[in-house]
Amino acid sequence: MNSSNSVDINGNKIRLIREQKGLTQLYLATVVGVTTDTISRWENRRYPSIKLENAKKLAEALEVSLEELLEMEADREPDAEIGGEEAAADKAVSSLAGRIGVPWPRGRWWILAGAGVLIVAALAWAVIVTNRSGMEAVRIMPAHTAPNLSFPVLIRITGALDAGNTLLIRDELLGEGQAIGAEGEGSPKEFGKNPRWIGKLAGGEAAFLYLVKPDKKLRPDEEIEFAGDLITREGQSFGEKIGGERRITIAPYHWADRDKDYVISDSEILRAHETYSLPGSNLIDFNEIEELWLAGKYDWNKKTQTFVPVAPTEGKQ
Incomplete structure (x- = not known):
């Protein structure tokens, strides 16, 4: 009993x-x-x-x-x-x-x-x-990433247009990796395994973007899981659970290469920009992604754990 x-x-x-x-x-x-x-x-x-x-x-x-x-x-x-x-x-x-x-x-x-x-x-x-808050937080991130390659995590918060209360996002990494936020006072924010964001809605929405760098010892097919909540009022112990994506798989492909064919296509580069570009944020190095996109093809160097642009071979399609 x-x-x-x-x-x-x-x-x-x-x-x-x-x-x-x-x-x-x-x-x-x-x-x-x-x-x-x-x-x-x-x-x-x-x-x-x-x-x-x-x-x-x-x-x-x-x-x-x-x-x-x-x-x-x-x-x-x-x-x-x-x-x-x-x-x-x-x-x-x-x-x-x-x-x-x-x-x-x-x-x-x-x-x-x-x-x-x-x-x-x-x-x-x-x-x-x-009397729930009526607010919703959704996690958006790629389905895969390479070992030691930082990937973006975007949490979008939506709610009433006139909501004026301060909100708190508490996300958590359940795996081998470290989270990094936008630069503050000249240096990136080191979140470790507990990314945090505090702010208010503007026009009924807000966004929290951070990067996660997987541990280089992770092997293909291993995963990093996420769990988090949205706190909408003072004194609240349990918040609204963050919806959306919950895990990412380690694979030898760039996270922007959605179909995993070692080619970042026009539609894939556009999607990456549209999804993870936030006004005033330079957290993601799109120049590196665009280099792979312009090359037409890329390879994964397992030894250096980096992506290498592959120049088109003359006479081959």
């Missing part, structure tokens, strides 16, 4: 959902703020009851409702003290409690004793849902 600050979770469901979404225990541990050993113990039901706060973080990381992770009536042995209509009523109330994030112990007297509490909690939950 759980306390008011904890909930009973179903470890089998957690493992199944994680595996279906292709997530690792390390990813969940990083987002929730626990160790991989703790995630393993949750999945193996060594810790059947966990803190409500951690359960909410876990549900957010898995992109499911909290109810889907809870140990529900159908997952347990029947209670001999509750039968017939009372058992059905208890199950229905427990299900409602799970949907709104309220722990619900089993038993006959809880049905009547806590009915008023549930009604108030349900109304409060409805107020929270209907």
Whole structure:
């Protein structure tokens, strides 16, 4: 049985959902703020009851409702003290409690004793849902990049035209790489694994651009994952989850070469400019990309971990 600050979770469901979404225990541990050993113990039901706060973080990381992770009536042995209509009523109330994030112990007297509490909690939950910020943050980035080649990450924030509150973007790298921001006072901002942006909307939108340099020891097909949120008001612990792209794959192609054919085409160079060029920002060295584009073709030098323009061979198409 759980306390008011904890909930009973179903470890089998957690493992199944994680595996279906292709997530690792390390990813969940990083987002929730626990160790991989703790995630393993949750999945193996060594810790059947966990803190409500951690359960909410876990549900957010898995992109499911909290109810889907809870140990529900159908997952347990029947209670001999509750039968017939009372058992059905208890199950229905427990299900409602799970949907709104309220722990619900089993038993006959809880049905009547806590009915008023549930009604108030349900109304409060409805107020929270209907009063969300109405703002959205979406992460845009290439599908691949080469080892040791910096690539851009753009987060676009949209909302009401008259929104005047200050916003905070908290992004996070879950992999081997370092984030770099636009220059401030003559030197680039070193974000490490935690890019941050604070500002306001202008005309209902804003944008946060930064670069990520993958560690040169990363190998092809390895990935860097991202997780972050948008804080819209003071005192807010959990923000609106950043949508859009969540991972990038290491491959021996330039990030602007979308079809990975060692040719940066006219449409690809245009798309790179249109997507990642921000007024007043010189974070991206487009001259280097244009050199590869003008050459018509390029190669990846594995030894130096650089791209080399390839001059057209005379007599060949």
